[in-house]
Amino acid sequence: MTTPIRLEESEAPISAADLDALERRFGFAFPLSFRTQYLKFNGGYLPEERMERQRMAFGGFEPIRYSTLPAETLYLDLLEAFPQLEGLFPFAHDQGGSSFLIALGERADLGRIYIWLMDGEELLPVADSFDEFVDLLWGE
Template identity: 45%
Template sequence: MLDFEDSELPINLGDFSHIESLAGGALPSSFKKFYLLRNGGYLESKELYGDECVYDIHGFESLKHGDLPIEQLYQDLVESYEFLAGLVPFAFDQGGNNYLVSLRAEDYGKIYIWLHDEEELKPVFDSFEFFEKGLAA
């Protein structure tokens, strides 16, 4: 099991409804299960082996609680970059780039990384399950 620091208050299934309403779709069940166990937090930086290269992960955004919960982060991203609608930010690397899960019909469940400086969206994993397996390795 991953060792998270500074996780926020626990959430329940009903707490996902606001972000799902904002993003226009249901979060994958594996994502919900993960967040019901831990609501965001930091972890020792970890390497993830994605589809094209190695990525690092530094922590997870929290849902509903904290200074900048997922719901607000999503709204801020979409306000600045409309094409990110339907992509929910949930994790970040040491450089502040965001990992996003797609709730869009055409690529549902796919994980992307949003590279802020380059304003580039890159596919990383085909599903949250693959993302989570990469964390456990």
């Protein structure tokens, strides 16, 4: 991913300092491509023409900081209910309300993207990296 994908209905912009503070709070570092995406578009939805061509039932990206339910609050809520998800940060959701998570911190699967199916409490791999995940959404 060389440039961020265009999203609609993003929340207020965040700064590099906002991301730095979030990383310090939870003790992990976001991949550069993830940071680049969020510094350009703080959450949001794919444009309608892209939604029609996507390869998965993607809903949208979760905003960080500026929202009634930001990604960092979702993370804390997930950890409270499912402690086994430590180090798996929710950054997006599908059309059914399941969360896409990125592996961060000291995890052996660092950078890998999963989907957490809440109904079955099942964690399934989606992509090996954030870049690969974006390619699944935006690729031609």
